[in-house]
Amino acid sequence: MAGKLRHWKERNGRFSARVVIPPYLRPYLDDKAELEIQLGGDRRAAIRNHAAAVASIQRQIGIARQKHDAATGQRPKTPAYPLTAQQIALRDYHSQIDFDAELRANDSRYAQFGVDPDEAQRFRDGFAGKLSDDELEELVGARLARARLAGNTDAVKGTDKWRALAQALCVASYEAMAREDERNEGDFAGKPTHPLLAEAPPIYNDEPDPITxxxxxxxxxxxxxxxxxxxxxxxxxxxxxxxxxxxxxxxxxxxxxxxxxxxxxxxxxxxxxxxxxxxxxxxxxxxxxxxxxxxxxxxxxxxxxxxxxxxxxxxxxxxxTTLPSYLRAFTMDEAKLVLTTARREEKPMFRWIPWLCAYSGMRVSEAGSLRKEDFFEVNGRWFWKVTTVGNRSLKTASSERRIPVHKALADEGLVDFVKAAKPGRLFRGDTKDSVLVQPRISTWVRGIIPFEERPELSPNHGWRHLFEDLCRRDHVPEDARNYITGRTDGGSQEQYGRSEVMLPGLAAAMDQIHAIPTVHNYGHTRPTS
Missing domain, CATH: 1.10.150 (DNA polymerase; domain 1)
Structure with missing residues (x-):
């Protein structure tokens, strides 16, 4: 076999013909994604019956296409499953041969009648070019219409293309009648002699149906x-x-x-x-x-x-090669500069995301998707949730967490900002609510710390590296640090607890972190808390 049969399916030793239905035609075929005809477990028989099964499926899809075109007022498009006149004739020839074999197997009277020589002569005149278009249509018009319905051709009467296809179908019928005559005499080894069929390649596809x-x-x-x-x-x-x-x-x-x-x-x-x-x-x-x-x-x-x-x-x-982590992190001077600059920003995205990340180790994408409803108060202390609620996504399951609001954030007015915000996303775009904040924050930071000065710095992830170091410096317990940053060590203890009972302890751990010194708008440094 030159390749795999097109629309051929093999599963668990069973064979079938399968054709995928274009999405826009599925409403006309009970919303099915594909049509399939079972061909049994005999491979040779399945191959023999495959072409007829595919043609049958394609005709069903063709009827659906006609309904769609009528409903939408669209003009017919190019053939969905184009075949050459030679390929259509070959398929038609095999279909007639298979039908002949089926009749012989089921009705003993069939082989007692010979072929009609006058009818054979008409098919011969047809492929010889002696018949008019009207005479050809009377002879093979129904089969040509089936080919159109199956999406194998768009040939219309009156064109050279249509006439060539009609003549090819005459060849198919003439050769099929010749095989019928030979079989009546017990000869089942006959093959087509007309070059159109004798030299036709099998209708194989060098590739199976595409899977994108x-x-x-x-x-x-x-x-x-x-x-x-x-x-x-x-x-x-x-x-x-x-x-x-x-x-x-x-x-x-x-x-x-x-x-x-x-x-x-x-x-x-x-x-x-x-x-x-x-x-x-x-x-x-x-x-x-x-x-x-x-x-x-x-x-x-x-x-x-x-x-x-x-x-x-x-x-x-x-x-x-990977850069050492400390090269990608913000230095204290850089953090001081960026946070001080953020204080002067009017757009909430640039005003608050650097501060949120600096005092939580959040990923910028996580901070960018925060909503007013994520903030909550327990016993006078504010927290926020990093959650997948509302069709949001997180990098890992361990990224779901609750984070205490650091005193530096409260002093900056974060809680007041959240209380005054409208429901929904805190950081919206200019024209739409949902925006990707990572490239915007990165570009903003690079306007403060140019790439030429610090190419190693990670403008977004650098806060995460810095917060880890702040936790180490101020002796924050490792399990609290891992939880706040959404990291995991794979231990089974991570699957237990984590209820509101732990929140006061988590807040106490956050309070161990000393604030990053920043400069007021008036030029003096805010003291470390």
Whole structure:
């Protein structure tokens, strides 16, 4: 076999013809995503019956397409499943041969009648070009209409294309009648002699039906969201996988995940490295994300999706060096400068996110999604929740936590800001509520501490590094530090407790952290609390 049969499905030793229904036609087919006809467990018989089954399915989809076009007033588009006249004739020929065999198997009277020579002569005149378009339509018009309905052609009467297809169907019928005559004499070895059929390649596709990276990601998103206590994939995580797979697909000029090769994976990461725009750490993450999506494809269909293994698994990811943590952190002087500058900002995003991160080690993305409703008071002390409530996403399960408001934040007026804020997000965009704050905060910080002066600094994550050091300096207990920053050490104790009973102790731990000195607008330094 030159390749895998198009619309062919094999599962657990059973075979079927399967055609995916375009999304816009599914409402006309009971909202089904695909149509499938079972072909049994005999492979040879399944292959023999496959073409007819596919044609039957395509005709059903064609009827749905007609209904859609009539309902929307759209003009018919290009054929959905285009075949050449030669391929349509070959399929029609095999369909007639199979029907002949079925009649012989079920009715002993059938073989007692010979072929009609006059009818055979008409088909011969048809492919010889002796018949008019009207005569051809009378002879093979119904079969030509079925081909149109199946989406195999858009040929219309009066065109050269239509006439060529009609003549090809005459060849199919003439050759089928010749086989019928031979079989009546006991000869079942006959084959077509007309070049149109004798030289026609099998209707195979060199590739199975495409499975795009987005198809795989969509399936995984549905799988993760299924069930009562499901853990859906965060929206930003889904976007990351889509973006990296799209970049890979654009480079290799194909979205079909079924055709990925190890050589392509290697070539892609080398092209990213050679471009010099991304660091090796980012390139490695992109490769890992595409590899993960490919693994999902294998998990969903291990029998058909790279049954011998993910071709990207054997590729060595790029190596990279990491800067020491202290180089990425804010120094005390830098923190003092940024927090002092933030005090003069009118936009809440720049006024409060640096302060929140400085006194909690929060990720900037977590701070950016805070809502008024996340803040609460217990026994006169204010706290805020870092939570997934409201379709928000966190990096890990341990990131769900409650954080005491540090005295420096209270003195700055954070609680008053929260009380006066409207319900919902505290940090909105100019034109929409939900915005990505990371690039905005990073650009803002770099306006204060230029990249040329401190290229190693992480403008967003640097607060997280600094807060860890503040906790170490002021002897904050490790378990409290891990909880406040949303880190995990994997211990079983993390699965217990964490009720409101612990909040006073957590607040006491936060109070051990001395405030970062800042400069008032009038130029003097605020004392350390």
């Amino acid at each position: 990276f987005d198809n795989i990601i969509d399936d995984e998103v549905k799988r993760r969201a299924r069930g009562k206590n499901a853990k859906p994939l965060p929206a930003l995580t889904v976007k990351k996988y889509r973006d990296h797979c799209a970049a890979f697909g654009k480079w290799r000029k194909s979205k079909n995940a079924l055709t990925v090769t190890a050589a392509e994976g290697k070539g892609w990461i080398e092209s990213l490295q050679d471009a010099g725009e991304l660091g090796n750490r980012t390139v490695k993450a992109m490769l890992q994300n595409v590899r993960t999506v490919m693994n999902w494809g294998r998990q969903n269909d291990p029998a058909n999706f790279f049954p011998s293994g993910n071709p990207l698994n054997g590729i060595k990811a790029p190596d990279y």
